[in-house]
Amino acid sequence: MRMSEGVEWGLHCCVALGWIGQDEVVSTARLAAKFGLPAAYLNKSLQALVRAGILVSSAGPKGGFRLARAPARITLLEVVDAIEGQEAAFRCTEIRRNGEGAAPPAECRRPCAIASAMRGAEAAWRKELSRQTIAMVMDKAPRSAAERTVRWHAFA
Template sequence: MQYSVGVEYALHCLVYLIDVPSDESVGIKDLAEFQGLSESFLSKVFGKLSKVGIVSSVPGVKGGYRLAKSPEDISFWDVVEAVEGPKPIFQCKNIKDKGYLYREGCCSAPSFCTINLVMLDAEEKMRDYLRGKTLLWLNEELDRVLPKQVREETQKYFSRDGI
């Protein structure tokens, strides 16, 4: 199981947007440049985030993106689902019906794939955990673990004064 790097970049960018005043926005060019990414890659990620209402786009020369919700209302799972889509990680292929354990007419009860049920249950537990981690939590955690100077330099970079 592996999420694309788009999830990680999305979370980084979203935490940068927390400190942007509600009447301002940050351009994709600035977000991409700060992280050493291509604008087209990040534009695709932000298109997905915008589509589900995590960010809103601001048109115009000084346009860009800003959070469309408060940081406590954006969970890690919201971001994962926006970037990766809603498809379950485990895709049951019902191989039991084709395997050597399958016997024609052995059971009259409906068949349930125990493996699929376990995998889907595990995914749900992971989703619940990620739903409990929000951008607000991430921002507070970064304030706790990163040197104050790093946070200040990042905030300055994305302020209108720094751009």
């Protein structure tokens, strides 16, 4: 499974906004400059996070983004789903029913073993991401990263 880089960008922005403080607003341009990202593309990820209720945006010269709720109440899965969508990673098209080696109809009444295995793996992956929060990532990151982010914001 491959996720878009927007997931990484969104997660890093959420962590940075968490360190800066829930009431602080940061523009797309500033966040893009902090991480060396293209602002137009980053903005698409940030807008997806707004639609999901993870970020709040404000317009105007002092506008930007801030966390919509405490970092401990934002899961990694929410960020992934906001940017990637909730569609299953694996789509079974039942190819076992096709071609010269097609399975008999009676065998196809049971779920495909491959689809079951893939769905189980994805469920485990999603469950683990739902257990992890932005606050947990913030706590695991080096203290120096948090300090650099706070200094960077202070000199805006």
